[in-house]
Structures are given as C-alpha cells and as structure tokens.
Amino acid sequence: MTTSGSARTRLSPEQRREQLLDLGVRLLAHRSLDELSIDLLAEEAGISRGLLYHYFGSKQAFHEAVVRHAADDLIAQTSPPSDGEPMERLHTSLTAYVDYVLANHEGYVSLVRAAAGGNESLRAIYEDARAALNNRAFREDLRGEVVPDTPANRLVVRAWSAMAEDLVLSWIEDPHGLGKDELIAFLVASLPAVIAVIPEG
Amino acid sequence: MTTSGSARTRLSPEQRREQLLDLGVRLLAHRSLDELSIDLLAEEAGISRGLLYHYFGSKQAFHEAVVRHAADDLIAQTSPPSDGEPMERLHTSLTAYVDYVLANHEGYVSLVRAAAGGNESLRAIYEDARAALNNRAFREDLRGEVVPDTPANRLVVRAWSAMAEDLVLSWIEDPHGLGKDELIAFLVASLPAVIAVIPEG
Numbered sequence: 001m002t003t004s005g006s007a008r009t010r011l012s013p014e015q016r017r018e019q020l021l022d023l024g025v026r027l028l029a030h031r032s033l034d035e036l037s038i039d040l041l042a043e044e045a046g047i048s049r050g051l052l053y054h055y056f057g058s059k060q061a062f063h064e065a066v067v068r069h070a071a072d073d074l075i076a077q078t079s080p081p082s083d084g085e086p087m088e089r090l091h092t093s094l095t096a097y098v099d100y101v102l103a104n105h106e107g108y109v110s111l112v113r114a115a116a117g118g119n120e121s122l123r124a125i126y127e128d129a130r131a132a133l134n135n136r137a138f139r140e141d142l143r144g145e146v147v148p149d150t151p152a153n154r155l156v157v158r159a160w161s162a163m164a165e166d167l168v169l170s171w172i173e174d175p176h177g178l179g180k181d182e183l184i185a186f187l188v189a190s191l192p193a194v195i196a197v198i199p200e201g
Numbered sequence: 202m203t204t205s206g207s208a209r210t211r212l213s214p215e216q217r218r219e220q221l222l223d224l225g226v227r228l229l230a231h232r233s234l235d236e237l238s239i240d241l242l243a244e245e246a247g248i249s250r251g252l253l254y255h256y257f258g259s260k261q262a263f264h265e266a267v268v269r270h271a272a273d274d275l276i277a278q279t280s281p282p283s284d285g286e287p288m289e290r291l292h293t294s295l296t297a298y299v300d301y302v303l304a305n306h307e308g309y310v311s312l313v314r315a316a317a318g319g320n321e322s323l324r325a326i327y328e329d330a331r332a333a334l335n336n337r338a339f340r341e342d343l344r345g346e347v348v349p350d351t352p353a354n355r356l357v358v359r360a361w362s363a364m365a366e367d368l369v370l371s372w373i374e375d376p377h378g379l380g381k382d383e384l385i386a387f388l389v390a391s392l393p394a395v396i397a398v399i400p401e402g
Contacts, residue, residue: 117318151378162367177352
C-alpha cells in the first residue's frame with residue numbers, strides 16, 4: 001500500500017497515530033510482541049524511529065497502545081448481532097472469536113502469555129478485554145433466561161472463558177478430533193451447561 | 202525442627218537432596234518462585250550456599266527440582282480413592298485439589314505464571330503434571346460410563362482443567378458468592394456437564 005505525499009501531510013497527528021496503531025495490529029497478527037520492535041514498525045511505516053518515539057514515547061508504551069487497539073478490534077469483531085435467537089447470537093459471537101484467534105494467532109498467544117506471565121500493564125488490558133467479553137453473558141438471554149448477574153455466576157462465566165480460550169488455543173495447535181463447526185458448537189453449548197450446574201447459593 | 206549432628210551425617214547424598222527439596226517445597230507454599238533463592242534455602246537449611254550449588258548446580262535447576270517435587274506432591278495428594286462411587290471419588294480428588302491450592306497458593310500461582318509466561322522448562326513440568334491429572338478422567342467411570350479416550354474428549358478435559366484452575370484461583374482471590382462446598386460441587390458437576398455437550402464426531 002502506498003500513500004501519496006500530499007495525502008500523508010493532510011493527516012492530523014491523531015490520525016497518523018491511529019494509522020500507525022493499525023499497522024502495529026496487522027504486524028502483530030503473525031508475530032509475538034517480542035518481535036514487534038520500533039525498528040520493524042518504522043521500517044514498515046516508512047518513517048524514522050525518532051518520529052515513532054515521538055508518537056509513543058517508549059517500546060512498552062507502543063506495545064500497550066497496539067495491544068489496546070487489538071483488544072478493541074477483538075471486542076468489536078465479536079460483538080453479537082442485535083437480533084436473532086439468543087443461542088444463535090452466541091454462536092455468531094463465538095464464531096467471530098475463533099476466527100479472530102485464527103487470524104491473529106501469534107499476537108494473541110503472546111498477549112495471553114505476557115498477561116499470564118505477570119506483565120502488569122498488559123495483564124490489565126487483557127483483563128479489561130476479557131471482562132468486556134464476559135459481561136455480554138449477563139446481557140444475553142440464553143435459553144430464554146438472562147443469566148443473573150451474581151458473584152457466583154461471574155466467577156463461573158470468567159472460568160468458562162478461560163476454558164474457551166484454552167480450548168481454542170489447544171485446538172489450533174492440534175485440531176485433530178474436532179472440526180471447526182464442532183469446536184464452535186461445543187463452545188456455545190458449554191456456557192449454559194456450566195451455568196446450569198452452579199449450586200443454588 | 203532440629204536434627205542432631207550424628208543423624209545428619211547418616212543421610213546419604215540422595216536423602217540429603219530429598220530433605221532439601223522437601224524444605225524448598227515447604228518454603229514455596231507461601232512464596233513466589235522469585236522469592237525462593239539459594240540464599241534463603243541455605244539459611245533455612247543451615248548449610249552453605251556452596252553445598253546447595255553442589256546438590257543442584259544452579260538456581261534454575263534448583264527451582265525445577267523443587268517444582269517437580271511439588272508437582273509430584275500435588276499428583277499424590279489428589280489421587281482419587283480406589284473405591285467408592287465415581288462421582289464421589291471425583292469429589293474427593295477435587296476437594297484435595299482445592300485444599301492443595303489453598304495451602305500452597307503463592308507457589309502455585311507463581312508456577313502457573315511462570316509456565317504460562319514462557320519459562321519452557323517450568324512449562325514442561327506444569328504440562329506433565331496437568332496431563333497426569335487429566336489422564337484420570339479417562340480411567341474414571343463418571344456417571345457409570347468411562348469417558349472414551351478420544352482426541353475431542355482430550356481437548357475438552359484439558360480445557361475443563363483450565364476452567365477449574367481459573368475458577369479456584371479467582372475464588373481464592375474473591376470467594377464472595379460461592380462457599381467452598383459449592384465451589385467443589387460445581388467443579389465435580391461441570392466435568393460430566395461439558396463432556397455431555399461435545400458434538401458427536
């Protein structure tokens with residue numbers, strides 16, 4: 001993709017920053033965070049390292065901004081449709097989740113590892129995104145019944161999402177045994193299945 | 202605990218190494234791996250750093266040996282009883298798992314983080330232990346039916362154990378909403394519940 005000089009000069013600093021973050025997210029799709037250096041981004045964007053530091057301040061701040069941008073993309077792309085049967089909407093949303101992880105596997109795995117491994121700022125972004133995804137369970141009308149927003153249900157929905165993440169990442173590593181449609185069907189059916197076995201408080 | 206000089210001299214190097222690993226595991230219960238230094242162990246064991254390096258070679262090798270020892274303890278302590286109803290045996294095993302994580306919380310969390318964060322040797326020990334625990338599902342007779350050892354069931358049992366781990370760790374951080382008995386009842390019921398919704402291959 002080329003951009004004419006005159007088009008580039010019309011971009012505001014905020015638009016330029018957005019453009020650089022979009023590029024960072026695309027580069028992260030097939031790279032780990034460690035591989036996503038300022039040097040690489042400067043080279044791909046055709047601008048100087050100095051200008052990149054001007055926009056982002058530090059490599060860590062750049063990584064955080066890219067990851068936050070990627071998390072926003074994940075949340076947007078997995079947004080359930082506004083109409084349709086509840087289980088169908090969950091199906092659409094979880095299909096988009098599997099597609100997102102497939103399309104952004106390297107970057108996604110490196111984010112999960114960085115967050116789980118104790119990088120506190122990346123962990124906060126990861127947890128925020130996870131909370132945004134999990135909150136949907138309490139707005140959806142699964143099997144005709146909205147999941148009550150109780151502490152016990154929150155714990156279980158959060159744990160269910162850990163199961164979903166582990167399953168999708170394991171399945172991508174070794175898809176033997178489950179087709180993609182079966183994987184998604186399991187993800188959809190397992191949420192009401194685990195909610196149904198929460199003991200009465 | 203004090204040991205007489207004569208008793209100590211009777212220990213073989215192998216016995217002495219075991220004794221030091223037991224001490225390391227006890228120290229890890231309320232500490233992260235990062236806090237478990239050779240200096241601390243030498244001080245607690247009342248021997249020189251040099252002698253500890255003689256036994257273990259390096260801090261990393263010492264950490265690996267302690268974590269392997271701790272993983273063996275976890276596997277042993279959560280071993281299901283040999284008789285009783287299948288769901289009761291699962292209940293006993295999962296109660297022991299929750300008790301183990303409660304009693305060894307700091308060390309357990311730091312192991313999960315180190316393994317997830319990409320420390321490859323600790324990750325291998327963690328994955329081995331997890332596989333040993335998960336393998337039990339395929340020997341147990343849940344609800345009168347042995348779980349068939351298929352690739353799809355392996356993926357789901359592995360993901361279920363990620364859910365169990367996430368739930369227990371989240372619950373320890375904030376137990377609001379679920380009593381310990383309810384937590385364990387959920388863990389027990391959720392395994393057959395998720396296996397039941399695996400689509401037919």
